[in-house]
Structures are given as C-alpha cells and as structure tokens.
Amino acid sequence: MSPSAGGLVVFLLSVQVIQSQDGWGVNYQQTDVCAAKGSTVEIICDYTHPPGIRPSDIKDRFWFTKEKDGEPVNLKTDSEYSGRVTYGCYSKECHLIITDVRESDSAEYKLTFMTNKPGEKYTGSPGVTLSVTGLQVKVRRSDSTWLELTCHSSCVLSDHPEYYWYKNEKYIKTGSSLLVSSGSTDRYFCYLRESWNHRSLAVYGPQRPSVSVSPSAEMLEGDSVTLTCSADANPAASYTWYKAHRTSDPRLLSEEPQLVFSSIQSSDSGNYSCTAENQLGRKTSDFISIDVKYGPQRPSVSASPSAEMLEGDSVTLTCSADANPAANYTWYKEHEDSPRASGQIFTITDFTAEHSGNYYCEAQNEMGRSNSTLLLITESAVDRTTMIIHITRWTLVSVMLIVLLLFCLWTRKKKAVSSTTEPHESREAVEMDLHPEYEDLSDMAAQREDPEEQEDQV
Incomplete structure (x- = not known):
C-alpha cells in the first residue's frame, strides 16, 4: 500500500528563548530545526516592544540569514530563496515558511525590526538554526x-x-x-x-562504462594521451584498467578512473577496457583500440637466392620496415639519383656485370622516412671459375672419348687385315715347333733353300 502525501516538517529540539533589550524581545519557539531535504519548514516566534512604541511605528519586519555592508539582507530579495519564502506577522506573532528546503538552506535565521526613527532597529539574536539533511x-x-x-x-x-x-x-x-x-x-x-x-537518491550497480580518449585526434609516438573511464553508479564505482592480450588473460594496468600515458609509444598500441564496480555489481566496458602512429624504423634488406650472382641469373631483393601506417618503399643504386624500382620487392632478371654494386631501399610514410644499409650484389668469381673447370672437364672427356673411339676403329681394322695372312703364319709356327734346333729365322731360311729338300718335295 502506497503512503499518502505528508505535510510540513518542523521539530522542536529545545525550549523557547526570550531576548529583551529596553523592552524589545523575540521569543523563538525553537532554537534548532532539523528538516529533510525537499520538505517544508515553518519557524514561529512572538515579540515584545517598549510601551511607547505603537504598531504603526514599526515600519518593517523581515527575516534574514546574512548581511551585506553591515545591513541584514531580506530573504525575499535573496535570489537563493526566490519563490520559496513567505512570512508575515499578526499582532505580535511572526512566522517564516520555506518550501522545498535544500542543504544550502542550512543557516541561522533571525527576525529584525525597523522603526520610523532613523537608525532605530532591533534583531532577535541568537536566532533559529536550521539543519537540512538528505536521505x-x-x-x-x-x-x-x-x-x-x-x-x-x-x-x-x-x-x-x-x-x-x-x-x-x-x-x-x-x-x-x-x-x-x-x-x-x-x-x-x-x-x-x-x-x-x-x-533519497537511488542506489544501483554500475551501468556499462564508457571510455573517452584525450586528445581524440590522431595519436603520434611521444604524445601525452589520457583514457577516462566513467559509469553511472551509486554508490560511486571504483575503476580498473586492462590491456587485452591474444595469448593470455588481460593485464591489469591501473586502478584509477584515468589511464595516463605521458609519452605514448608504439608498444602501447592495442585494445583497452575498464571495469566499474561497487557493492551492488560490476560491469566492463567495450574495448577501445589505441593506434599509435610512428615513422619507419631502419629497414632491413635481403637477397634471394644470394648476393653473389652468375651472369644471366635472377635475384630478388626484399625490403621491410616497422612503421604505422605501413611504409612505401623505393629502391636506389648507390651514387645514382634516380630510383631503380618502387615497392617492397625488387627483382633483377638476366643479371649482368652492369648490375653489380651497392643497393639500398628507402621506407617512407606520413610520419617520416628511413634508409636501409647498403646491400652489395656481385658477380660470383668462384662460380665463374667453377664453370670454366666444368667446361674444361667436359672438353677433356670429349677428347678422350674421341681417342678411344678412334683406337677401337683402328684395332678393328688391324684385326681385319691380320685375318688374311693367318694360315701362312700357322705353318711357320708348326715348322718352328718341328725344328727346335734352329735358333733363329735365318737358319730356317737356309734350310728351306736346301736343294735336296726341294727335290724330295718334288
């Protein structure tokens, strides 16, 4: 069941106080009033005046809390109370009503009188202390x-x-x-x-935190950058900052609402999130990406298959440099003003002696530029000697094969000629075996010329 609307809040915390001065006096019904913020407060008092003062002699009566130039400031003319203050006096009783009281209304309230006589006035002091408290x-x-x-x-x-x-x-x-x-x-x-x-103010757990970056413009290496985490929460939230890692859990960086980089570096690029937490709950923000711009580092260069080439070969030169945004590449030969090529890869086809020399690449982006060290590309003397040795070796092998072929042909021809005289040679061999006493061919020839033997043969 919902409660009904309430009325005024005025609590008497002490007995009334009577002030008197030459017949003047103010009796406040309470000296201290405690009121809830937003409520309505009424302060009541009555007063006395000297017998010779008629009501018409009192030209002004009003309430005040502060003075200006030594004179009290009427609450009705104070902008802080505009539209919230009413007061009046009936006979010798006065009241002050303040609606929708605020914590700034906490003060000491006094009633003052002014008569028709110049400079004649009276203030009931001490007054009533109002304390406004919020739930x-x-x-x-x-x-x-x-x-x-x-x-x-x-x-x-x-x-x-x-x-x-x-x-x-x-x-x-x-x-x-x-x-x-x-x-x-x-x-x-x-x-x-x-x-x-x-x-009272509502209590609740944090809503999803929001993250802001200052400055919001492009971040350059060495700049000062501040990330701020904020979340609607009551009681107020505490904050924790994390940096995301691909291969591990997020790394805790700070337990403050702000994460400050006094001189941000390229290594600080990445995804960040913050967590807001109070007694009622915990929420984590979306990731915010930090992208730090920087000029190219010194490029590295390589040659494939190698930096020593044979005439007619092809070689591929590759240049790479760490940069953000990505760098553009230009290739130069030492002592030449005009570039040889553009792009990360430079290929030399049909290598000749004219291509030998020192090469370098230049990496450039909007942040700056950087040159690589020199890469020497030469024609290989060792490989040329090896090639000559290989050519000589194959020449010798060819000559030997030709000689061997000619020898075989000569041998075959000799065998063919020898085959036509083979029976005669056989008889001589037999005769040599039958007449071992002949020591040499001349004896054999003389024997063959013997007439008797010739007659016997006839």
Whole structure:
C-alpha cells in the first residue's frame, strides 16, 4: 500500500528563548530545526516592544540569514530563496515558511525590526538554526548473496521515522532496511513519510562504462594521451584498467578512473577496457583500440637466392620496415639519383656485370622516412671459375672419348687385315715347333733353300 502525501516538517529540539533589550524581545519557539531535504519548514516566534512604541511605528519586519555592508539582507530579495519564502506577522506573532528546503538552506535565521526613527532597529539574536539533511541509502554486505540497504538521515527527525522503499519507481515495502540480491541491476530508493516531497537518491550497480580518449585526434609516438573511464553508479564505482592480450588473460594496468600515458609509444598500441564496480555489481566496458602512429624504423634488406650472382641469373631483393601506417618503399643504386624500382620487392632478371654494386631501399610514410644499409650484389668469381673447370672437364672427356673411339676403329681394322695372312703364319709356327734346333729365322731360311729338300718335295 502506497503512503499518502505528508505535510510540513518542523521539530522542536529545545525550549523557547526570550531576548529583551529596553523592552524589545523575540521569543523563538525553537532554537534548532532539523528538516529533510525537499520538505517544508515553518519557524514561529512572538515579540515584545517598549510601551511607547505603537504598531504603526514599526515600519518593517523581515527575516534574514546574512548581511551585506553591515545591513541584514531580506530573504525575499535573496535570489537563493526566490519563490520559496513567505512570512508575515499578526499582532505580535511572526512566522517564516520555506518550501522545498535544500542543504544550502542550512543557516541561522533571525527576525529584525525597523522603526520610523532613523537608525532605530532591533534583531532577535541568537536566532533559529536550521539543519537540512538528505536521505541516504547505506549499503552493507550481509553475506555473499545478499545486501542490506538502510535508509539514513544525519539528524534525528523523529522518535520513530517511517520509511517507504521503492524498486524501479514501484513501492515494495515499509521499513528502515531492505535486503536485495548481490549483483542486482535494479534501482532502490526510500521516502520519509513526513517528507513526501523528497526521496533519497537511488542506489544501483554500475551501468556499462564508457571510455573517452584525450586528445581524440590522431595519436603520434611521444604524445601525452589520457583514457577516462566513467559509469553511472551509486554508490560511486571504483575503476580498473586492462590491456587485452591474444595469448593470455588481460593485464591489469591501473586502478584509477584515468589511464595516463605521458609519452605514448608504439608498444602501447592495442585494445583497452575498464571495469566499474561497487557493492551492488560490476560491469566492463567495450574495448577501445589505441593506434599509435610512428615513422619507419631502419629497414632491413635481403637477397634471394644470394648476393653473389652468375651472369644471366635472377635475384630478388626484399625490403621491410616497422612503421604505422605501413611504409612505401623505393629502391636506389648507390651514387645514382634516380630510383631503380618502387615497392617492397625488387627483382633483377638476366643479371649482368652492369648490375653489380651497392643497393639500398628507402621506407617512407606520413610520419617520416628511413634508409636501409647498403646491400652489395656481385658477380660470383668462384662460380665463374667453377664453370670454366666444368667446361674444361667436359672438353677433356670429349677428347678422350674421341681417342678411344678412334683406337677401337683402328684395332678393328688391324684385326681385319691380320685375318688374311693367318694360315701362312700357322705353318711357320708348326715348322718352328718341328725344328727346335734352329735358333733363329735365318737358319730356317737356309734350310728351306736346301736343294735336296726341294727335290724330295718334288
């Protein structure tokens, strides 16, 4: 059941005080008033004046809290109270009504009189001290699952104050405390029955944090950069910063609302997130990407297959440099002004002696430029000697093959000629075997010329 609207809040905290001066006096009904923020307060007093003063002699009566140039400032003319103050006097009783009181209204209020006589005035002092307090909800962890919410005021408003609890603008119960589940995303606040025009601030867990970057323009290496995390939460959230890593858990960087890079480096590029947390819950922001721009580092160059070439070969030169944004590449030969090629890869086809020399590449982006060291490309003398040796070796092999072929042909021809005289040679061999006493061919020839032997043969 929802409570009905309440009325004024005025609490008497001490006995009335009577001031008197030559017949003048102000009796305030209370010296201290405690009121809830947003409520309406009424301060009442009565006064006395000397017997010779007629009511018509009092030309002005008003309430004030501060002075200007030694003179009291009428509350009705004070811009801080505009539209919220009414007062009046009937007979010898005066009252002051302040609506929708604020914490800034906490002050000492006095009534002052001015008569028709120049300079004649009287102020009832000390006055009435007003303390305005706002309702607060205190959060205390009951256990790992539940939180206890308590409606609280800094001053005692009554012996038995009655509070009403709301959840997301809907009334749920009456009482000074309320149990809610930990991690709840709902909003809770309380009302004081005597101060229906005002309620406490709602308590709730953090909403998803937002991240801002300053400066928001392009980040250059060496700049000062600040990341700020903020989240709507009550009680106020605490913050934690993380940097994402591909191969490991996010790395904790800071436990402050701001993450400051006094001189940001290329290694600081990456994805960042922050976490906001209070007693009621925890939320993490989306990742924000930090991209630090920087000029090319010194490029590295390589040759494939090698830097020593044979005439007619092809060689591929490759240049690479760390840069953001990515670098553009230009190739030069030493002592030449005009570039030989552009692009990260430079290929020399049909290598000749004219291509030998020192080469370097230049890497350039909008942040700057950098040149590589020299790369010497030469025609290989060792390989040329090896080639000559190979040519000589194959020439010798060819000559040997030709000689061998000619020898074989000669041998075959000789065998063919020898085959036509083979029977005659056989008979001579037989005769040599039959006449071992002949020691040489001349004896054999003489024997053959013997006439008797010739006759016997006939």
